[in-house]
Amino acid sequence: MKKVLIFLVTLSTVSNSSLFGWCQSTLKLSKYKTHLEHGTYDQQDWSSFKTKPLSRYDTFKRAFEEFEKMDGHTIVELGTTRSFVHGGLVGCNSDDPQYWTPHNAERWDWGAGCFTRMVSECLEHTNPAIYTIDLASSHIQRCKLITKDFAHHITYYVTSSEKFLSQCSFQIDLLYLDTGNMTPIEETAQLHLREAKIIVKRDLIKSGGLVLIDDVRNQTPKKFGETSEYGKAKYSLPYLLENGFEIIEDGYQVLLRKK
């Protein structure tokens, strides 16, 4: 009995590392698996793929596990979770809080990934310092409501990603790159390249740290004539690979590690 008690106490105090290869974030994320998969694949044409790329569920899972294994602390997200409901529903991108249904996850904006909510909820036990950045103050206001239960771990910034990165005074364990829209893609791809250049020049990622890029294999730009396979990462991804990063997960999103 005493041994069981000691085991349970130990288990409850293991806050930031994997135990027997098992991560708390994996368990927490699993309840959102179906939503994340639908959010990745629905309304996209995957006919040119033999098999669909890994979904956001897979790459969030891997990124969160790696973060736990490395005892990570600092997380930065460029481009915040901005809508109470997903595209197509009344209330999408509305400021009206009546559209936020915290107990009905089915309505959340899974098409955009809900990263601020996922990372804060799934990694809360690691006591992270999360910074989420967006140009639009209305988006940050909505995000504050969406992440209300985890706000003690989050600093919300209304500023440009480039300004934040240029002034950032700490190194980052996990960086999520998700600014901009899928159309026009060129504008977003150029923004991501500028962000990547600041990240490298200012050495903002810790050795062994992670960069997760969203929407790399989003098929929307191709509908508008884009030929690159890498969408908004078409310049930033090759740049990061030439500047000390390697791919550790390659799907709808790409997960990189600093060598």
Ligand SMILES: C[S@@+](CC[C@H](N)C(=O)[O-])C[C@H]1O[C@@H](n2cnc3c(N)ncnc32)[C@H](O)[C@@H]1O
């Ligand atoms: C696709 S959404 C982010 C989705 C969010 N990461 C999620 O997982 O739900 C893109 C966001 O980037 C923001 N954005 C666009 N350009 C930006 C910039 N230069 N600096 C900061 N935020 C920017 C937009 O206001 C928008 O809220």
